[in-house]
Amino acid sequence: MKESADVTVVIPNYNGIEYVDGCLKSLYEGSKVPKVVMVDNGSTDGSVELVKKNYPMCKIVRFPENKGFCRAVNEGIRLADTAYVILLNNDTVVDKEFVRCLWKAIRKRADAFSISAKMLSLQNPEIIDDAGDLYCSLGWAFARGKGKGRAAYSRPSEIFAACAGAAIYRKSVFDIIGYFDENHFAYLEDIDIGYRAKISGFRNYFEPGAVVLHAGSAVSGSRYNRFKVMLSSKNSIYLIYKNMPFFQILLNLDFLIAGILIKAGFFAKKGLGGTYAKGIGEGIRLCLSEGGRKQKVHFRPECMRNYVRIQLELWANMLRRIVD
Numbered sequence: 001m002k003e004s005a006d007v008t009v010v011i012p013n014y015n016g017i018e019y020v021d022g023c024l025k026s027l028y029e030g031s032k033v034p035k036v037v038m039v040d041n042g043s044t045d046g047s048v049e050l051v052k053k054n055y056p057m058c059k060i061v062r063f064p065e066n067k068g069f070c071r072a073v074n075e076g077i078r079l080a081d082t083a084y085v086i087l088l089n090n091d092t093v094v095d096k097e098f099v100r101c102l103w104k105a106i107r108k109r110a111d112a113f114s115i116s117a118k119m120l121s122l123q124n125p126e127i128i129d130d131a132g133d134l135y136c137s138l139g140w141a142f143a144r145g146k147g148k149g150r151a152a153y154s155r156p157s158e159i160f161a162a163c164a165g166a167a168i169y170r171k172s173v174f175d176i177i178g179y180f181d182e183n184h185f186a187y188l189e190d191i192d193i194g195y196r197a198k199i200s201g202f203r204n205y206f207e208p209g210a211v212v213l214h215a216g217s218a219v220s221g222s223r224y225n226r227f228k229v230m231l232s233s234k235n236s237i238y239l240i241y242k243n244m245p246f247f248q249i250l251l252n253l254d255f256l257i258a259g260i261l262i263k264a265g266f267f268a269k270k271g272l273g274g275t276y277a278k279g280i281g282e283g284i285r286l287c288l289s290e291g292g293r294k295q296k297v298h299f300r301p302e303c304m305r306n307y308v309r310i311q312l313e314l315w316a317n318m319l320r321r322i323v324d
Contacts, residue, residue: 007103007168008035009086010076012069016090017047019215023090024055030096037061037079038090039072047090068185073164077179080171089165091215093122101210102168105156113173113202114194116162117210118153126150129214132159132206133191136317137252138259139236141191144206159206160313161194166212173202181242181295183286187228188235195243196297201306229272230279233263237283238292245299248311255318 009027013020020038027036036058040048042065051058061075077085084106086099095101098117105115119130131145131153143163145153162169164180167190177196180189194204216223240249240256249256260280267276286292299307 006082006107007084007086007099008037008076008080008082009088009099010073010080011036011038011088011090012041012072012076013038013043013047013051013090014041014066015043015045015047017043017045017050019091020047021050021054022093023088024051024058026093026096027088027099028055028057030094030098035059035080035082037076039063039076041066041068041072068182069164070180070182070184070186070189074179074182077169077171077174083171084168085171086168087164087166088212089214091122092119092166093213094166095211098166098210098212101207105205105207105210106168106170109203109205111201111203112170112205113177113197114162114167114169114204115210116159116204116206117166117212118150118206118208119163119166119212119214120150122213122215125213128152129216130163130165131208132157132204133161133163133194134317134320135160135191135195135314136321137255137314138262138318138321139240139252139256140259140263140321141188141236141239142321153206154208156208157206159204160198160317161191162204162206164190164193165214166210170202173197173200176200177202183238183291183295184235185231187232188239192235192239192242195239195310198310199243199297199300199303199306201303224267224270224272226272226275229267229275230282233276233279234283234286237280238286241283241287241292242295243297245307248307251311252314 039061106112116132121127121129128145128148130143135141267273
């Protein structure tokens, strides 16, 4: 099959023994994809040994310690010698047509940087986990369709960014916009890279025919925990600083402040207010650091039309979030 020569699947793994066998089994039983790379972040649970035994055709790259999602997928992307790369979480089970659907979808859209799959809950496949990611003027990123019935979002559409848990990317674009920003470690890195692609004029789409069952929070342990809240709040500040030019920050400032205050109250009620505030502080420090400043996307006047288009999308997504 043509897609098997065009696509490399990259699976980051960290102590994923509970899920990784099911992930690889579903992948190899579906479309013929001989090029699979698992990048391991220092697992100690035997998951690497399991993959070596059951899937000798899978290439394994091992780090001695957990270097984070971004470092892992960057390693896999750089190793890929194909036109397209699929990033796939280890806690997923894919439909047999998953690879082919994503491959066909990105090939027919010359302006596409990424195509996001339709992610359903592994625990309840009748419920959507993610139908593409959106980002809004409140500084919030959110999964489109989360919690709705699987029949919703049944048409291909444009989204703000693909969820990197199950998406295909055009590899050549990474050479233009850069790879996943390892300052993120994990969380919001997919919004960041989708944002950068949009600034450069590329687009991100959703393909409902590519279906994945997703356990969710397999590494962090739960939807809301100190690890996740800390990193997400830090990265939310960094995301704004990095991608918005000064005039756009000023344009959205009232909304961004409101977004921070609303989330501060939300996490305070869950006993995570201090963690959230600490993450905000860490985000500010990251923006002021040499490493953070180096990653700043500088304003390009020739991309003004793209900035306007993004801003209109940020406002529209804010209204959508409020209504939902």
